[in-house]
Amino acid sequence: MALLQIERKPDSAFQGRLIRHTQSICPDCNRILPANVIEHDNKVWLHKVCPQHGEVEELYFGSYEMYQKFSTYWVDGKGTHAPNVPIDLCACPMNCGLCSNHLSHTGLANIIVTNRCDLTCWYCFFYVKKGLEGAYVYEPTHNQVRGMVRALKAERPVGGNSLQITGGEPTLRDDLADIIKIIHEEGVDHIQLNTNGINLALQPELATKLKAAGLSNLYLSFDGISPRTNPKNHWEAPYTLDSCRKAHVGVVLVPTVIKSVNDHELGGILRFAQKNIDVVRAISYQPVSLTGRMKKQEREKYRITIPDCIHRIEEQTEGEITRDAWFPVPSCSPITHFVETFTRKPQYELSIHFACGAGTYVFLDEDRNKLVPMTSFVDIRGLLEYLDEKSDEINSGGNRYIAAARFMAKIGSFIDKAKQPKGLNMSKLLVNALIKHDYSSVGQFHLKSMFLGMMHFQDKYNQDEERLQRCDIHYLNPDMRIIPFCSFNVIPEWYRDRIQKKYGITVEQWEKEHGEKLEAKLYKGTLRRLGAQKPHEIMGCATSAVHIEPITGV
Amino acid sequence: MSHGQLTAKKAGPTRIGSISLKADRDTILVDEPIKLLLRFQIDGGFRDNFTQQVWEEAYKAHDVRLRLTLTIGFAKKVGGVFSRKVGKPIKMVRKAKLFWTRNPERHNRTWVMVIDENEAPMIPKSGAEAQSLLLDFNRSFDLLGTDLGKGTHSIVAKVKAKWGRHYYAPKGSVEATSPPIKIVCT
Numbered sequence: 001m002a003l004l005q006i007e008r009k010p011d012s013a014f015q016g017r018l019i020r021h022t023q024s025i026c027p028d029c030n031r032i033l034p035a036n037v038i039e040h041d042n043k044v045w046l047h048k049v050c051p052q053h054g055e056v057e058e059l060y061f062g063s064y065e066m067y068q069k070f071s072t073y074w075v076d077g078k079g080t081h082a083p084n085v086p087i088d089l090c091a092c093p094m095n096c097g098l099c100s101n102h103l104s105h106t107g108l109a110n111i112i113v114t115n116r117c118d119l120t121c122w123y124c125f126f127y128v129k130k131g132l133e134g135a136y137v138y139e140p141t142h143n144q145v146r147g148m149v150r151a152l153k154a155e156r157p158v159g160g161n162s163l164q165i166t167g168g169e170p171t172l173r174d175d176l177a178d179i180i181k182i183i184h185e186e187g188v189d190h191i192q193l194n195t196n197g198i199n200l201a202l203q204p205e206l207a208t209k210l211k212a213a214g215l216s217n218l219y220l221s222f223d224g225i226s227p228r229t230n231p232k233n234h235w236e237a238p239y240t241l242d243s244c245r246k247a248h249v250g251v252v253l254v255p256t257v258i259k260s261v262n263d264h265e266l267g268g269i270l271r272f273a274q275k276n277i278d279v280v281r282a283i284s285y286q287p288v289s290l291t292g293r294m295k296k297q298e299r300e301k302y303r304i305t306i307p308d309c310i311h312r313i314e315e316q317t318e319g320e321i322t323r324d325a326w327f328p329v330p331s332c333s334p335i336t337h338f339v340e341t342f343t344r345k346p347q348y349e350l351s352i353h354f355a356c357g358a359g360t361y362v363f364l365d366e367d368r369n370k371l372v373p374m375t376s377f378v379d380i381r382g383l384l385e386y387l388d389e390k391s392d393e394i395n396s397g398g399n400r401y402i403a404a405a406r407f408m409a410k411i412g413s414f415i416d417k418a419k420q421p422k423g424l425n426m427s428k429l430l431v432n433a434l435i436k437h438d439y440s441s442v443g444q445f446h447l448k449s450m451f452l453g454m455m456h457f458q459d460k461y462n463q464d465e466e467r468l469q470r471c472d473i474h475y476l477n478p479d480m481r482i483i484p485f486c487s488f489n490v491i492p493e494w495y496r497d498r499i500q501k502k503y504g505i506t507v508e509q510w511e512k513e514h515g516e517k518l519e520a521k522l523y524k525g526t527l528r529r530l531g532a533q534k535p536h537e538i539m540g541c542a543t544s545a546v547h548i549e550p551i552t553g554v
Numbered sequence: 555m556s557h558g559q560l561t562a563k564k565a566g567p568t569r570i571g572s573i574s575l576k577a578d579r580d581t582i583l584v585d586e587p588i589k590l591l592l593r594f595q596i597d598g599g600f601r602d603n604f605t606q607q608v609w610e611e612a613y614k615a616h617d618v619r620l621r622l623t624l625t626i627g628f629a630k631k632v633g634g635v636f637s638r639k640v641g642k643p644i645k646m647v648r649k650a651k652l653f654w655t656r657n658p659e660r661h662n663r664t665w666v667m668v669i670d671e672n673e674a675p676m677i678p679k680s681g682a683e684a685q686s687l688l689l690d691f692n693r694s695f696d697l698l699g700t701d702l703g704k705g706t707h708s709i710v711a712k713v714k715a716k717w718g719r720h721y722y723a724p725k726g727s728v729e730a731t732s733p734p735i736k737i738v739c740t
Contacts, residue, residue, distance in 0.1 A: 020677050021657035034658040071675045074667060076618050076653050090663075092656075103654060337619075385647070392621050392718035396725040466656050 014047040014057070016040030019067075025093065026050035027293070027460035030491060032091065035464070039064045046462050058299070058461040061355055063307035070328040070354040077104040077351025077470065082156040084481055092465040093491055097481035098155075098474070104351045106160040106482060107472030109152045110194075113179055114139045115168040115500060118523040119196055121232055123256065125291050125489070127168050128507065130518050136504030137518070140478055144503070145179055148476035149186040155482070157346035162190040163476075164219060171199035171206065172521055177213040184214030192252070194219040196233050197240030198523050204239075207247035217250040217281060224255065225272050229262040235528040241279050250281040258288045259304040266309060267316025273450060274371055277364055282451035285309050289457040289489070299461060306358050306454045313452075317371075321362065321452070325373035327380065329357040334387040335434060341394040342404055353467040359453040365421040374449070377419035378426060386410065387434075407434075458486040478503045568600040568723070570730035575711045581738040584699040588737065592626065592711050594730065596689040603722040604650075604688065606662055606681045612721035613652045613664040620650040622688065623716050624671070628697065631708040631734065640709065641701050646671035650688050699739045708734045 016038040024035035024046060035048040037060060044061035061067045085097035092101075115138045117127035128135050140148070152160035163183055170176055170193060183191050193210065197220045200207050207218075222237055224230040233240070244251050255262065255269050266285065273280040287304045310323050329350050336349040361374040374380065390403045408431055415426050458467060463486065471484035477499050488495045507518055573594035582588045595601075612618070627643035629636040648670055655665035668676050668687040678684040691713075702709075716727035 021655075021659060023656045023658060068675055069673075071667070072649075072669050072673055074651050074653060074675075076613075076651075078616055101654075388619075388621060389623075396718035466654075469654065469656070 013049075014038055016045065019044065022046075023092070023465040024048045024463045025460060025465075025491075026053050027056060028053040030093075030460075030494075032093075032465075037464070039067075046464060056461060059303050059305060060462055060464070061307060062305040063311070066307040066310070066323070067355070070358070073328045073331040073333070074354050075330050075333045075351060077349055077472075078157050078346060079103050080105060080155070082154060084151070090469070092468050093463070093487045094494075096483045096487040096495065098484070101469065102484070103470045104472040105155050105158045105349075106152060106474045107162065107348075107350050107352070108474075109160050109163045109482070110166045110473065110475045110485070111145065111148055111163060111183075112138060112140070112166055112168065112475070113145070113170045113176065114173050115504070116172050116518065116521065117167060117169040117196075118172060118198060118521050119169070119232060120522070123258070123288070125492070128518070130507050135507050136500050137507055137510040138500040138504035139173065140503065142175070142178065142182055144478045146182050146186060147480065148478060149183050149188060151480045151482060152476055153187055158348050161188055161348065162192075163188045164192045164194050166194040166219075169196055169199070171195055177209050180210060180213035180215050190216050192217045192219045194221070194254075196221045196236075198233055198236050198527075200243045201233075201236040201239035201527060204243040204246060207243040207249050211247045211249050215249060217252060218244055219252050219254055219284070222253040222255055222269065222272075224262040224265040225268040226265065229265050235525075239527060241276050245279045249279075251276075251279050252282040252284055253280060254284045254286060256286050256288055257304055257309055258302050259308070260301055263304055263309070263312055264316070266312050270313065270317060270321070270371070270452070274364065277450060280450065282453060284453045284455060285313075287454070287456045289459040290461060291459055291490075294461075306355070306456050309454055310358065320371055321360070321373055322375075325360040325362075325375045326358045326452075326454075327360065328354040329359060330354055331380075331384065334384040334391065337391045338387040338407075339434065341391045342400050344400075350472060351470060352472050353464075353470040355456075355464070356467055356471070357453065357455040359451060361449040361451055363421045363424055363449050367422060371450070372419075372421050374426075377416045377421075378430075379414045379416075383411075383414040383430075386414070458490055460490055463490060566598050566602075568596060568598040568726060568728050570594050570713055570715065570728050571597040573711070573713065573730050573732045575709070575732040575735050577709075577735055577737055580736065581740065582699045584702075584704055584739055586699050587696045588699065589694050589696055590628070590709075590711070590735075591692075591694045592713075592732065593692045594713055594732070595691065596622075596715055596728065600717070600723045600726070601685055601689050604685055606664065608722045609652050609664045609666060610662055613654070615721050617721040618652040620688075620717065620720060622648045622650075624648065624691070625714040625716075626695070627712045628695070629710055629712055630702065631710075636708075636710045636712075636731070636734070641697055644695070648688055650684075702737060702739045704739050706736065706738045709737055710734045 014036055019037045019039055022035050022037055024033050025031065026033055029050065029052060031050055033048045033050055035046055038045050038047055042064045043059060044064055044067045045057050046060040047057045049055045080098045080100065080102045083098055083100040085095050085099040087095050087099050090101035115126060115128045128137050180191055191214055193215055195218060220240060221232060222230065223232060227234045241251060253269060253273055257263055257266065269283060273283050287306060287309055288302060290299055290302060310326050313321050314323050329352050332350055336347050340347045362371040365372050390407055394400045394403050411430055412427050420426055468484055468486050471486055473485040474482045475485065475488045476482055483495050511517055576591045578589040624646045625643050628640040630638050630640050632638040651667045652664050653667060654663050666684050668678060668684060676687055678687055711732040714727060714729045717723065719725040
C-alpha cells in the first residue's frame with residue numbers, strides 16, 4: 001500500500017490548532033491538495049490552498065468537543081479483498097471502482113434505475129433536464145441490473161446485502177417491481193426505495209405490489225413539516241405513509257437539511273415521525289452537500305454539519321433527544337468485532353469515517369408519549385467497552401463460548417430496567433441482535449425502535465480524502481465499477497456524468513422511443529389542490545418559482 | 555488479525571521500569587486528602603516493537619486496535635509485608651488505533667492514534683511520542699487520611715498492565731511495585 005506523493009506540503013499559514021493533516025481537492029480544478037483539519041472557535045475546519053485558485057477554509061464539523069468524542073471510535077475496516085480496480089498507488093479521488101486501497105466494503109449500494117424525475121426541485125443535482133446540452137436519460141436494462149447486483153454480491157470479504165434503488169424518481173419506471181424481483185433473486189436481503197413518494201400516494205396499490213416483489217422499506221424524501229420547507233411532497237407524504245401502512249412497508253424519512261431553510265424544523269420532523277411511529281422506522285437527516293461554484297458568504301448561509309443538527313434537535317425537542325445520545329457510525333464496530341471473533345467469519349461492518357455519520361435509537365414511552373433515547377437506559381459506552389474486552393480475550397486464545405456466556409450473563413447490568421420503556425425487553429433484543437446477528441434479528445430490533453441517523457455527504461469544499469477512502473455508500477454501475485458516493489456525486493464530471501452518457505440515450509432518442517415527452521411525467525400537484533389553502537401551496541415543485549442557487553442533497 | 559504470526563523484531567521481555575511514587579506531603583491529618591504522584595513506563599519487548607515499521611505490518615494483517623489495561627492499587631505495610639490495600643484498585647484502559655493516514659508529509663501509510671484513560675484522542679508527531687503517549691504513565695491520585703488511619707505508614711503502588719495478542723506482541727501482562735514512601739497521619 002502506498003499513497004501517491006504530491007508535490008506540495010501542507011500549508012502552515014492557517015489560524016487555529018492543527019488536529020491532523022489530510023488531503024482534499026481544489027473546488028475549481030479538482031487538483032489533489034494537502035489539507036489541514038484545524039480547530040478554532042470550538043469548531044473544526046478544513047483548510048487548503050490551491051496554487052492556482054487560492055485558499056479555502058470550510059466548516060468541517062460544528063463542534064470540536066463532539067469531533068474529539070467521535071474520533072475515539074475511529075476504526076479502519078477490513079478493506080476490499082476483491083477490488084474491481086487493482087492499483088498500487090492510492091490517489092483518491094481518482095480511480096474509484098472500488099480500488100485496492102479502499103477501506104470499507106459496501107454498506108449500502110445504490111443502483112440508479114432512472115435519472116428521470118417527476119419533480120424539478122431547486123436544490124437537486126440528479127435529474128435529467130431537457131434542453132441541457134449533454135443530457136442523457138439513463139435507465140439500465142434488467143440484464144445490467146442483474147450484473148450490477150452480482151458485482152455487489154461478489155465483494156469480499158463480505159458480499160453486499162443492502163441495496164437502495166434510487167434515481168431520479170424510480171417509480172417512473174413501469175417495470176420497477178420486476179427490477180426489485182431481480183435484485184431479490186440475486187440474494188439481496190435489504191432492498192429500499194429512495195423516492196419522493198408521490199406515485200405511492202397516487203397509486204396506493206403500488207406499495208403492495210412492490211412489497212410483494214421484495215421491497216423492504218421506503219427512503220422517503222421529506223424536508224420539513226410545512227409547505228414552505230417541503231414543497232416537494234408536503235401534501236402527498238401522509239398519503240404515501242398510508243399506502244405503506246396498508247402494505248406493511250416501513251418508511252425512513254430523509255430530510256436534506258439546509259441552514260436557514262429548514263434547520264428550524266428538525267424537531268418538528270421528529271414529532272411527525274413520532275405520530276406515525278407505526279410505519280416510520282427511522283429518520284436520516286442529511287446535512288446539505290453544496291455543489292456548483294458558490295461564494296464563501298453563500299456557503300456560510302447554507303452550510304450545516306452533523307453537530308449543528310444534533311444541537312438543533314436537542315433544542316427543538318426541549319432536551320428529549322440530548323446531544324449525548326448520539327454516537328458516530330463506526331461506534332458499532334465493537335459489536336461487529338465481537339461477532340466476528342465469536343463466529344470466526346468476517347462480518348458486515350460499518351467502518352466509515354467517524355465524521356461521516358452519526359446515529360441513535362429512540363423508543364416510544366407510550367405512557368408519557370415521549371421518545372426515550374436508548375442511552376437513557378442503556379450504558380452504551382460500558383457495553384461497547386465490555387464487548388471490546390471480550391473480543392480481545394477470544395482473539396488472544398480465550399474460549400469463545402465462555403466469553404459469550406459471560407456476555408449474556410452480564411448484559412443486564414448495562415440496562416437500567418427502571419428507566420426502560422414499558423413493554424420493552426432490551427436484554428432480549430440485544431442478545432438476539434448480537435448473538436444471532438442476522439438480518440431478521442437486527443430487523444426485530446428496528447421494529448421496536450426508531451433509528452435517528454445523520455449522514456453528511458461531502459462536496460468539493462469540505463472533501464476529506466480520508467473520509468472518501470472509508471466511504472461505504474456506493475453506486476453500482478453497468479461497467480461493474482462500484483463507486484463511493486462522494487466520488488460519484490462530488491466529481492460528476494469524472495464519474496456520474498460519464499457513466500450516464502456512456503450507458504444512456506439522449507432525451508430526444510428517449511422521447512422518440514417512448515412516444516412521449518420527458519416533461520409529460522412531471523407531477524402537476526393533483527393532491528395538493530385537494531388540501532391547499534393559499535395560492536403558493538398549490539404550486540407543485542414542477543411549477544415552483546422557488547429557485548435560489550444550485551444547492552444539492554440526496 | 556493474524557493469530558500467532560509474530561514476525562515483529564525479536565526483543566527482550568516486557569517490563570515495567572522507572573516506577574516511582576511521591577507524595578505531596580509527608581504528614582497529613584486523618585481528615586485530609588493526600589496527593590500521590592505515580593510514574594512508570596512500560597519498557598522492553600512491547601515498547602521496542604511498537605514502532606511505525608511494525609504498525610505497517612500489523613495494519614496489513616488488520617490488527618488495528620490495541621487495548622492496554624492498567625490496574626493500579628496502593629498498599630500499606632502490615633506485619634512486614636505490603637498486604638493491606640489502601641482504597642480500591644483503579645482500572646484504566648488506554649487504546650491505540652492504527653489507521654491509514656493521508657498526511658502528505660509521511661511516506662509510510664500507517665499511523666497511530668492513542669486514546670488515553672480519559673478518552674482523549676491524540677495523534678502523535680513521531681513514533682517515540684506514540685510510545686510515550688501509550689506506555690509512559692504519570693498521574694496523581696488522591697487518598698484520604700482515613701484510608702490510611704493514624705500512624706506512620708509505609709505505602710507502595712502496585713501496578714499491573716495487560717494486553718491481548720497482537721502482531722507486535724504476544725498476549726501478556728507485567729506487574730511492578732514502587733519503592734515505598736513514608737506518610738505520617740496524625
